[in-house]
Amino acid sequence: MLNPFAQARFLMSCAELSQCPRDGHPELAFSGRSNSGKSSALNALCGHKGLARVSKTPGRTQLINLFDLPQGGRLVDLPGYGYAKAPGRVRQDWARMVGTYVEQRTSLQGIVLIMDCRHPLTDHDRQMLAWVRAGQRPCHVLLSKSDKLGFGAGKNTWLQVRRDLQAMGVDAGVQLFSAMSGQGLDEARLGLAGLLGIDMAATDSGVETDSETDGR
Numbered sequence: 001m002l003n004p005f006a007q008a009r010f011l012m013s014c015a016e017l018s019q020c021p022r023d024g025h026p027e028l029a030f031s032g033r034s035n036s037g038k039s040s041a042l043n044a045l046c047g048h049k050g051l052a053r054v055s056k057t058p059g060r061t062q063l064i065n066l067f068d069l070p071q072g073g074r075l076v077d078l079p080g081y082g083y084a085k086a087p088g089r090v091r092q093d094w095a096r097m098v099g100t101y102v103e104q105r106t107s108l109q110g111i112v113l114i115m116d117c118r119h120p121l122t123d124h125d126r127q128m129l130a131w132v133r134a135g136q137r138p139c140h141v142l143l144s145k146s147d148k149l150g151f152g153a154g155k156n157t158w159l160q161v162r163r164d165l166q167a168m169g170v171d172a173g174v175q176l177f178s179a180m181s182g183q184g185l186d187e188a189r190l191g192l193a194g195l196l197g198i199d200m201a202a203t204d205s206g207v208e209t210d211s212e213t214d215g216r
Ligand SMILES: Nc1nc2c(ncn2[C@@H]2O[C@H](COP(=O)(O)OP(=O)(O)O)[C@@H](O)[C@H]2O)c(=O)[nH]1
Pocket: 032, 033, 034, 035, 036, 037, 038, 039, 040, 041, 053, 054, 055, 056, 058, 059, 080, 144, 145, 146, 147, 148, 177, 178, 179, 180, 181
């Protein structure tokens, strides 16, 4: 499978929504609590280890990072949330910035929500999903670090999260994903390309995905 995210390039960082470009390029935003594996997922999807910094000290950045795709779309790395040591002020700023972005940004085509498969649907995840529903945004959920769960436990988590999302009135694709083993990588690329309206068959970036890391 060709990878439509292979040529992602860092564009800019924004500390405020007002700094984000207004040129209308379709955006796909990545969201998740600190340490959920968001940066690792972005890097794995783009096949680029250093694209989004993978950090062991979560929650430092409250920046929106934008990456350009050759097809004209954009990947948007939203600030992580739920960092226990973050002061109240930082959490308020996060809610104001991310909530406004998800509910109101006109160029936003969809949300990728990353949740550690061992700790899905935290309060902050539910807050994010409430914004997703309010903004009527298409959503794709990655249950990350799936290499940490056995097959049965992974499948049970997947079923439970699908049920919970349905109960919340959120219509989202849900899948297991591991940046480490590559499980679910092709499925994620397909789902995300669909949200951005990228035709996978027409992708000709010339970069093949590595089927050996696919883990299936
Ligand atoms: N086992 C495992 N660990 C992962 C995976 N993805 C990320 N991690 C680890 O989880 C921690 C947080 O990852 P990072 O991508 O920085 O998360 P972020 O804070 O959400 O951007 C790091 O120690 C990563 O090495 C995965 O698929 N499997």
